[in-house]
Amino acid sequence: MLRRVGGAIVLLWLVLSITFILIRLAPGDPAAFLISPSASSADAARVRAELGLDRSLAVQYARWAVALLHGDLGESFALRRPVSEVLAGAIPVSLGLGGTALLLTFVVGVPVGIAQAARRGRALDRALTLASIAVYAAPSYWLALALVAVFTYGAATWGLPPELRLPAFGVETPGATLHGWTLLLDIARHAVLPVAILAAIGAAGIARYARSSVADVLDQDWVRTARAKGISTRTLYLRHVLANVLPALVILFALSLPGVVAGSIFVESVFAWPGMGRAMLSAITARDYPLVMGSTVVYAALVIFANLAADVLLPVIDPRRR
Amino acid sequence: MRLGPWIRRATHSPTESGAIAVLALLVIAVIAVPAFARRDPLAIGDVLSLRLLPPFARDLHGEVHLLGTDRFGRDLFVRMMLAGRISIAVGVVGSVLAGALGTLIGALAAWRGGLVDVVAMGITDALLSIPRLVLLLVCAALWRPGLATVVVVLVATGWMGVARLARGEVLGVRARPYVEAAVALGVPDWRVLLRHALPNALGPAIVATTLGVGNAILLESGLSFLGLGIQPPQPSWGNMIAGGRDLIVAAPWVAIAPGLALIATVLACTLLGDGLRDRLAGERGATGATLRERA
Numbered sequence: 024m025l026r027r028v029g030g031a032i033v034l035l036w037l038v039l040s041i042t043f044i045l046i047r048l049a050p051g052d053p054a055a056f057l058i059s060p061s062a063s064s065a066d067a068a069r070v071r072a073e074l075g076l077d078r079s080l081a082v083q084y085a086r087w088a089v090a091l092l093h094g095d096l097g098e099s100f101a102l103r104r105p106v107s108e109v110l111a112g113a114i115p116v117s118l119g120l121g122g123t124a125l126l127l128t129f130v131v132g133v134p135v136g137i138a139q140a141a142r143r144g145r146a147l148d149r150a151l152t153l154a155s156i157a158v159y160a161a162p163s164y165w166l167a168l169a170l171v172a173v174f175t176y177g178a179a180t181w182g183l184p185p186e187l188r189l190p191a192f193g194v195e196t197p198g199a200t201l202h203g204w205t206l207l208l209d210i211a212r213h214a215v216l217p218v219a220i221l222a223a224i225g226a227a228g229i230a231r232y233a234r235s236s237v238a239d240v241l242d243q244d245w246v247r248t249a250r251a252k253g254i255s256t257r258t259l260y261l262r263h264v265l266a267n268v269l270p271a272l273v274i275l276f277a278l279s280l281p282g283v284v285a286g287s288i289f290v291e292s293v294f295a296w297p298g299m300g301r302a303m304l305s306a307i308t309a310r311d312y313p314l315v316m317g318s319t320v321v322y323a324a325l326v327i328f329a330n331l332a333a334d335v336l337l338p339v340i341d342p343r344r345r
Numbered sequence: 346m347r348l349g350p351w352i353r354r355a356t357h358s359p360t361e362s363g364a365i366a367v368l369a370l371l372v373i374a375v376i377a378v379p380a381f382a383r384r385d386p387l388a389i390g391d392v393l394s395l396r397l398l399p400p401f402a403r404d405l406h407g408e409v410h411l412l413g414t415d416r417f418g419r420d421l422f423v424r425m426m427l428a429g430r431i432s433i434a435v436g437v438v439g440s441v442l443a444g445a446l447g448t449l450i451g452a453l454a455a456w457r458g459g460l461v462d463v464v465a466m467g468i469t470d471a472l473l474s475i476p477r478l479v480l481l482l483v484c485a486a487l488w489r490p491g492l493a494t495v496v497v498v499l500v501a502t503g504w505m506g507v508a509r510l511a512r513g514e515v516l517g518v519r520a521r522p523y524v525e526a527a528v529a530l531g532v533p534d535w536r537v538l539l540r541h542a543l544p545n546a547l548g549p550a551i552v553a554t555t556l557g558v559g560n561a562i563l564l565e566s567g568l569s570f571l572g573l574g575i576q577p578p579q580p581s582w583g584n585m586i587a588g589g590r591d592l593i594v595a596a597p598w599v600a601i602a603p604g605l606a607l608i609a610t611v612l613a614c615t616l617l618g619d620g621l622r623d624r625l626a627g628e629r630g631a632t633g634a635t636l637r638e639r640a
Contacts, residue, residue, distance in 0.1 A: 037471040042483060049487030156619075160611035162563055164570050165586055165604035172597040284476050289567060293590075304571065307482055315483065322479045330474070 024335065031331045038323045039316070043087065046312055047080055087316070096320065097313035101306070106317035109302060114321065116194065117291070117298035121283045124218050128225030128279065133272065135226065136233025137260065143238055151230070158227040163286045166220045167293040174216065189215050194296055217290045225283055229275060236271040240264050270341040277333035284322055364616040371610060375429035382423040383408070387578050389417040400598050412602045415588065425603050428580035433610065435492070435581070436562035439499030443561070444554030446500060447507025452546070454508070455515035456538050466512070469505045477502050481564060485573045495574045499561050507553050514546030521545075552622045559614030566607055582607045 076083070090097060096106035135155075139148045158166075174189045190213050240246065241264065249259055288300030295301075299318055306314035398414040400421075412421040454465040472480065484498045518524060519542060527537045562582075568574030569583030577584055582603040589600025 034471055034474055037467065038475055041468075041471055042475070045483060046487060156615050157608060157612050160559065160563070160615055161608050162566055162570070162583075162586075162604065164567065165600070165607070168586065168590060168593050168600050169597075169604070172593050172601065176594040176597060284479075288478060288482070289570070292571065303479070303482065307487070310487075319475065319479060319483065323475050326476060327474050 027331060027334055031327050035320075035323055035327050038327070039091075039320060040084075042316060042319045042323075043084060044080075046315055047083065091320075096317040099306070099311055099314045101309040101311045101314070106313045109314060110299070110317055110321060113297060113299045113302040116296055117284075117287055117300065120214065120217055120221065120290070120296065120298060121287050123214070124221035124225060124287075125276075125279065125283050127218065127222035128229055128283070129272070129276070131222065132226035132229030133233045135230040137237050137264070139230065139234040140237035140241060141260075143241075148234075152234075155227040155230045158223055159231075161224075162289070163220055163224055164289040164293050166223070167216065167290055170216050170220065171293070189213075213294075217287075217294045217296065220290055221283055221286050224286060225279055229279060232271070232275055233268065236268045237264060240267045243267075270337055273333050273336050273340065277329040280326060280329040284325060358620055360616050361620040364613040364620070367609060367613040368617070371429060371606075371613075372433065375426045375433060378426035379423055379430070382420070384420070384423075387419075387427075387580075389419065399596075400602075413596070413598050415585075415599050416592065416596075421599065421602055424580050424585065425582070425606055428582050428585055428603060429606060429610070431492070431575055431579065432562055432565060432582045432607070435495055435499070435565045435575075436558050436610075436614075439496050439503065439561040439565070440554055440557035442496070443500045443503030443557060444507050444550055447504035447553075448511040448543070448547070448550045450504060451508035451511030451513075451550075452515045452538060452543055455512040455519065456534075456542070462512075465508070469508050472502070473505045473509075478564070478567070481568065482571075482573065485568050490568075490573050490576055492575060492579070495565055495568060498568075499564060503557060503561065507550050507557075510549040510553055511546060514549055515542055518542045518546045548625050552618060552625055555621055556615065556618035559611035559618070562607065562611055562614070 078086075087097070094107075096110070098104065099106050099109055102109060135151060139151050142148050178189075194210060194213055246259070246263065249263055284299075287298065288304065290296070291298045291300040292304060299321060302314065303318040303322075305311075306318065398410050398418075400411065400413045403409050410420050410422065412425065415421055415424065450465055450469070454462040480502045481498055484501060485494060488494050488498075515538075524537060524541055527541050528534075532540075565574055566581065566583030566586070569581045570587045572584075572587065575581035575584055577588065585603040586600045586607075589596070589598075589603075592599050
């Protein structure tokens with residue numbers, strides 16, 4: 024256990040060091056984005072010195088590492104605010120979006136996979152397999168645009184009821200001062216399309232996985248025994264099959280997290296949600312080194328610790344792995 | 346491992362022969378359609394009379410535009426096929442090079458062992474734990490965007506999975522009697538690896554590379570959509586969708602059509618890769634799908 028946590032921390036450090044080196048190796052001067060084009064080279068040098076970019080790579084690395092160990096992610100070059108403050112504003116947005124989508128992913132994906140495995144090789148199974156691969160093959164930003172077309176353009180053209188004219192941009196209606204339930208409802212309406220897209224793509228992947236793991240379980244001898252004993256199909260699936268695929272589902276959770284995280288970058292970009300993805304994208308184009316590093320810390324930590332959590336949880340729910 | 350029988354058997358499976366047919370048709374179309382187009386798909390012509398014509402519309406010159414035109418009056422179908430050349434080429438080249446690099450690194454790590462193995466696998470694991478898209482964005486955005494950058498970045502972020510597979514396979518093959526025999530006969534080390542160990546360890550790497558083609562196409566399109574990949578006027582499916590983004594209400598076909606071509610291609614690649622994997626798994630009596638990161 025302690026070894027695993029230690030391993031995860033070393034891995035995180037390695038990831039961050041690689042990112043640090045990658046960013047500093049890239050051509051392009053962050054100071055150039057902050058000064059006016061007419062500024063003198065002395066001004067540029069002063070800005071570089073202010074940002075600590077005039078020092079050697081080793082000194083920059085050491086400074087960054089010491090600061091990080093003190094929990095300090097530095098100050099954003101472009102926004103002139105502490106990175107932790109910027110991320111603190113963005114993380115809840117992405118976490119809300121991703122968390123809801125992840126939950127729906129499992130609520131939809133697992134039953135679909137079970138239904139497919141139960142009717143393996145039949146028409147329903149084949150149709151769902153093709154559908155899930157097709158959804159999985161669609162880029163999330165394209166699905167987002169297609170849904171926007173249907174629910175704004177389409178809803179107006181085909182005269183759909185006003186409840187179905189879903190807002191396509193932002194987290195809440197701009198300018199509206201809403202409180203309590205109405206605010207929550209407004210946010211929920213704005214969240215329908217982004218969450219639906221992330222959940223659909225996630226569910227398509229999970230369904231394929233759930234199908235193959237349930238199919239493996241259904242081939243076992245004890246399933247035949249249970250059936251011969253005369254238990255109902257319901258009990259068979261709920262008590263026996265589900266218990267046996269649970270470990271696989273926990274691993275799936277850890278595996279699907281990076282996909283949801285990455286997918287949300289595009290969805291946030293299309294729907295103009297002020298989350299992690301947008302923060303990172305604008306930071307990258309502005310050469311905002313501290314903010315790029317800060318968001319990489321968050322993403323990598325999320326993935327590494329999700330994997331760690333799966334490793335730790337696995338023996339708890341699956342006695343065979345103790 | 347011989348590919349000949351695999352391909353012959355693939356044509357007996359309806360899904361796989363369908364996938365192969367779709368891919369073949371696409372490749373022929375992306376080569377032929379722009380070559381025989383009457384007007385330059387990149388040149389901007391009579392914008393006022395031609396722009397944003399809906400699909401199947403006939404313009405003032407009597408020409409039919411199968412999928413309509415974009416905001417500059419360029420034929421969408423011809424541009425989509427031209428974009429397909431770039432998207433498919435980037436996907437195939439990016440994935441194959443990543444597969445080759447991964448196989449090389451994985452095989453060397455397994456063959457040499459010791460410190461080489463520890464260092465190579467440490468870096469592999471570290472890179473695997475950053476979401477690939479994040480890594481891709483960091484790399485792509487910091488260098489000058491363009492065709493070469495996209496391919497380099499796809500290779501740089503795509504080799505790790507194959508490296509782990511190849512390492513496992515070579516480790517397994519290394520203990521086989523025929524490898525020991527080759528070593529005992531005094532065959533040079535590198536020759537044993539290249540002639541005897543590697544060819545017998547390639548199966549999973551080839552499957553992963555095939556599945557990687559669709560993935561690479563998706564990632565390229567994602568980068569191009571964000572403006573960090575292929576740059577206009579050179580069309581790719583991703584930047585065509587980006588070009589139709591603010592027209593999604595006024596002229597939805599501009600963004601929708603390239604996406605359909607993209608989905609068809611990725612779908613066909615995935616079905617083909619899945620078929621290959623199932624057949625390889627069948628030969629070895631194992632199953633298991635792999636969850637891939639996508640755009």
